[in-house]
Amino acid sequence: MARVVVVGGGNAGLCAALSARAEGAEVLLLDRGPADGSGSDSYFTGGLFRVAYDGLDQLEAIVGPLGMDPSTGIDAFAKYSEADFLEDWGRVTGYRCDAELAETVVGTSYDAITWLSGHKVPFLSGLVVDSAGRVRHTRPGWHGGFVEVSGAGPGLMAALLKAADNAGIRREHGVGVRSIERSAEGFRLVSRYAHGETVFHDADAVILASGGFQADPEWRTRALGPGWDLARVRASRYNTGRGIRIAQDLGAALYGNWSGCHAVAWSVGSRDAGDPKANHIFERESYPFGITVNVHGERFIDEASDFGAYTYARYGREVLRQDEQRAWQLFDAQCEEQLMDEYRTKNPEAARTRADTLEELAAKLAARGVDRDHLLRTVAEYNAAVDESVDFNPYVKDGRGTKGLRFDKSNWSRKLERGPFEAYEVTCGITFTFGGVRIGTDASVLDEDGRPIPGLFACGEMVGGLYYFNYASGTGLTSGAVLGRLAGRRAAEVVAHA
The missing domain is CATH 3.50.50.60 (FAD/NAD(P)-binding domain)
Structure with missing residues (x-):
């Protein structure tokens, strides 16, 4: 016994x-x-x-x-x-x-x-x-x-x-x-x-x-x-x-x-639960350095309210609340150094869209169901609201935010203006209850x-x-x-x- x-x-x-x-x-x-x-x-x-x-x-x-x-x-x-x-x-x-x-x-x-x-x-x-x-x-x-x-x-x-x-x-x-x-x-x-x-x-x-x-x-x-x-x-x-x-x-x-549960932004290209080859390669946790939009091309969260260590486990819930339970994380070339390794996978299931211009990116995302015109308007409004008088510092909550938006971004705000541009399609991934x-x-x-x-x-x-x-x-x-x-x-x- x-x-x-x-x-x-x-x-x-x-x-x-x-x-x-x-x-x-x-x-x-x-x-x-x-x-x-x-x-x-x-x-x-x-x-x-x-x-x-x-x-x-x-x-x-x-x-x-x-x-x-x-x-x-x-x-x-x-x-x-x-x-x-x-x-x-x-x-x-x-x-x-x-x-x-x-x-x-x-x-x-x-x-x-x-x-x-x-x-x-x-x-x-x-x-x-x-x-x-x-x-x-x-x-x-x-x-x-x-x-x-x-x-x-x-x-x-x-x-x-x-x-x-x-x-x-x-x-x-x-x-x-x-x-x-x-x-x-x-x-x-x-x-x-x-x-x-x-x-x-x-x-x-x-x-x-x-x-x-x-x-x-x-x-x-x-x-x-x-x-x-x-x-x-x-x-x-x-x-x-x-x-x-x-x-x-x-x-x-x-x-x-x-x-309540631990739920994160998770690639829509993820495999079935329990695939040992997947491990955590479908995590999408660099969202504080870009912006996130839904299928309507609208931002719906403050992506940088706190360090990612304290927000990533609740943002999956916010994605699940969106129509079709999916969203897109947008980055420009300035964000490259801040992207975690999981974003750099060459796996075709990464659900990544890349383009040299915002207009081209918006057109490609429109084929995925995103409202093209609203997306371009959202990015333009965001860019105009970035407070560039504050220095960007990814190691502290730098207070470099936006002003006047429905969802102001609190930290790490930079205009999305330097190509190439990337969009990562995400949904909600639940980790544990x-x-x-x-x-x-x-x-x-x-x-x-x-x-x-x-x-x-x-x-x-x-x-x-x-x-x-x-x-x-x-x-x-x-x-x-x-x-x-x-x-x-x-x-x-x-x-x-x-």
């Missing part, structure tokens, strides 16, 4: 399994996806972990020597305090996030990254020096303290799976847990394998780490509202909320922002009276209360690692006293 069973094999589940195993527990990990980890949302991430640190020496202990001269402006990134992390998290969620859980994640973030590094997760600095010799985040217009994994999501999963195998954790893939019942010995899990066999697993403690319900179009439409069945699922096709239902059947309290089960600061699943359900733990995207309305980049993987470690440790304690 496996004394601890972990349901879900992404970042959170693997961290839970490694933590429980380190405490001496026998661990079985059950996962619906393939053995390479590509069935998890973690596989499809950019591999960013937001982390609090008190000095560059702490950062270098994880990523190695930065080797940057002070003249690059590295001092501006010398610290990202716990207070800064908490303030950013609170601000983007309207201060409705569970304060105790957020404090637990933030206060343990550096320790968690150090622990992961000890398991050979290959971390890199999130900082680079640009062509002007100035240090910046690897993503122009990004903000906050983070490190990233070499190889992004696939690199993270490869490292964690190897660590799990080295630790002697038994993994079974292609198996979906259908239900969990109380038994005399703890829990009995009823599982169905891909080939049709039904198997029973007994455990003293269970850790649920099977994600949200974003891959279930009926549930997300019922929870998020009309039109959400049309959103593209960015990552795992296995995250249908089954773990949440199982926890609820065991008495778990539901918690969090059930009408915010509603889930309620847990305590030790990752114990709580019932409706706030009491821990003995032996039952949860971590990862199925935890509710962490995010409301919006999301700060990199907090998801960090939360998964922190709460996964806690869940594993506590589950092992249950086993020790069984």
